[in-house]
Amino acid sequence: MTEYRARMRDCTLFVAHVGMGSILQALEERKQMLLLPRLHSLGEHTTDHQLHTAARFRNTxxxxxxxxxxxxxxxxxxxxxxxxxxxxxxxxxxxxELLRSISCWLEAARPRF
Known part of the structure; x- marks a missing residue:
């Protein structure tokens, strides 16, 4: 286990930006999360995609x-x-189920020669 994962497991509050990796890792560990989106207008990111992620997860x-x-x-x-x-x-x-669905989709999209 990495030091990061050990600290995540042992923390009582996970504070981060609204990145999908951060959200997924904290959800895996059932940690309470406090998140602040990075903003393009402040030069913190190249786009405002974290605002969209925040809107999607706001009621989680x-x-x-x-x-x-x-x-x-x-x-x-x-x-x-x-x-x-x-x-x-x-x-x-x-x-x-997800793996089967992806496999079927990829198989259907494969070009036939």
């Missing part, structure tokens, strides 16, 4: 998305004292 159990640094600081202090209820853990592997 165990995850809180804030819109600015002041809210991040306020919520960080609050969540240490009053943690969010976590949701159901997700698997770090694709389901057999």
């Amino acid at each position: 159990k165990g995850l809180l998305i804030v819109d600015d640094v002041l809210a991040l600081h306020r919520e960080m202090s609050r969540l240490i004292v009053a943690p969010l209820e976590s949701g159901t853990a997700i698997s770090n592997q694709a389901s057999p």
